[in-house]
Amino acid sequence: MTSLENRSTRTRVRREELLDELVAVFLAEGFATFTLDELARRLRCSKSTLYGLAASKEQLVVAVVKRFFQRATTAVEQQAAAPDDHRERITAYLLTVAEQLQPASPAFFADLAAFAPAREIYQRNTSSAAARVQQLVGEGVTAGTVRPVHASFVGVAVASVMSAIHRGEVTATTGLDDAAAYRELADLVVTGLAPRC
Known part of the structure; x- marks a missing residue:
């Protein structure tokens, strides 16, 4: 590797480290009140x-x-991707969403909601997650590991709840933060998909 390539690699690694550090700061404290000078310090x-x-x-x-x-x-x-059973995959998916959102403070979510470009990123990710749950449900129905349900309906229902979580409506009406709401959603969906005895 040439010295130019080494420097380029170091620069890329440093940029990724800074972005990760900023993620931690923003999740803990939000981002609206920070100036670039404060962030640099x-x-x-x-x-x-x-x-x-x-x-x-x-x-x-x-x-x-x-x-x-x-x-x-x-x-x-x-x-x-780890579990073989589709209900376990759906549980793992939604619980990991909850786990990933857990470090996010109310300040982060408030700033996310108030800043349109960031809000749109959250909304796109929420829509993608709902579509992925629908896909997992459909695969489970086909494989026979979940009871026969209308996968598109489950996807729409999950998308509606995820959107309500995203908009802060679930927190406002239940007091649950986003991570806790996703845990409740995982329990509700997986219980509803269990084969009937």
Whole structure:
């Protein structure tokens, strides 16, 4: 590897580390009130280093939120791939969604809801997750590991609940945070898919 390639690799690794550090800060504290100067101090880097990640604070928020959801999606898919039984896969999928959302503070979710580009990323990920649950249900029906249900209906129902979680309606009416709501959703869906004796 040439010195230019080494430097390029180091730069890429450092950028990924900074994004991961920003994910941790944003999840814990939200992002709306931070300035780039404050973030640079927190991460012990220069402001120009942050500008190397994104051209503005808004673009940096988008990059960090994307990073969070990309990492979460990878973790969710890895966990859902392990079980053979489709009900267990659906449980693993939804519980891992809950696990990935657990570190997110109310401030993070409030900022996510208030900033349209970040809210859209969350909404796209929610829609993808609902479609994935529908796919898992359909596969389970075909394989005979879940009772015969209308997979599209289950997908629509899951998407509706996920969207309500995303919009903060579940928290407002039940007091459950997003992670706890996903755990309840997993229990409800998997219990509903159990073969009838």
